[in-house]
Amino acid sequence: MNSDSQPGHVDQIKQTNAGVVYRLIDHYGPVSRIELARLAQLAPASITKIIREMVDAHLVKEAQYAEPGSRGRPATGLVLDTAGWHFLALRLHQNTVTITLRDLSTQTLVEEQHGLPHDGQQPLLAPLTELIEAFFTRHQQRLERLTAIAITLPGLSDNTPESAAHELPLAQALTQHTGLPVFIQQEVSAWTLAESLFGAAFGATEVIQLVVDDTVGAGIICDGQLLHKKGRARVEIGHIQVEAQGALCSCGNRGCLETVVSRASLLRLLSQRLPFHPESLLNTETLSIEALCNAALQGDGLATELITQTGEHLGRMLATLVNIFHPQHILLGSPLNAAATLLYPAIGQALRQHALPAYHQQLQLSPTAFPEPGTLGAAALIKDAMYNGSLLVRLLQG
């Protein structure tokens, strides 16, 4: 046995156990030590030790509560102690950066939005560091112990090797600059994590989330873990071909899913077909996804056809993913959710037609809980790092 591997192994077990206990207190608190030992399947002595460290570090505290059905003295249980711990959640989106100061319960304390002069080629480090420093200076009075910085980045329009090269140094350089651990994740993946931690797929371990908006992307949670959690690989579902001779895509190929269901593609298809549909309500409207959904809900033939066709494309694509990942939940984050009553049956029909029956029967299809993620995606990265113990042990070590 390699003698070096042993301490690492012990540290890993300690980290995992601490994370499990922290998660259980978050879910079930106030909860007694005995109940925690049962839920975590750990020896009471281990629980006592872990809790003592968490209480000493002000991450967990005792709280009195009335046990259901008991008329005696209130019981003492454990709850998270979150107010004294802050983190910074950032979202980079369309040349703006949203900066949110949150406490460890993920509650928002301060939120600001700033322009970000970034054309996809320039390193982000300098402007971002400046914004973060200025934020710290402005809100010095409010800051408690800072634990970490989490950042979500847009995905896939930005997939040049140059921007790839910038991402990792960004985390390292920000860590060097601030002394804080920095977590970075692509936005759709982080949003999917947020939905599984606080949203529409709460507690689910197998989730596929499709985001259909200006671009088309997906996040996948498989066996409780985000797919491509580390590294730069994405679920590039928007660039899978659905029409062999279709329109030219931004990626250079033809007929990608994005060329038929993204916001711009739908509006292009709509304006191409509108001259053949003089009866359509949309002839008197400014074309937008909102107008398309409204018209479909009012029974407009052309709008209904386009929404149904979109549902078929999405359902067919999802069927492939369902056969691979066997999810419990499929979530859709999209302005098209406004026409869910028409879109979802079309998705469902294509899914039933193309996925294995055993795999789609128990499947739940629903809109994301958050119409757009804001900095909740970044907050989810922090929650995840507390639950898996990696950030938690750093805080325990002080």
Ligand SMILES: [Zn+2]
């Ligand atoms: Zn493409």
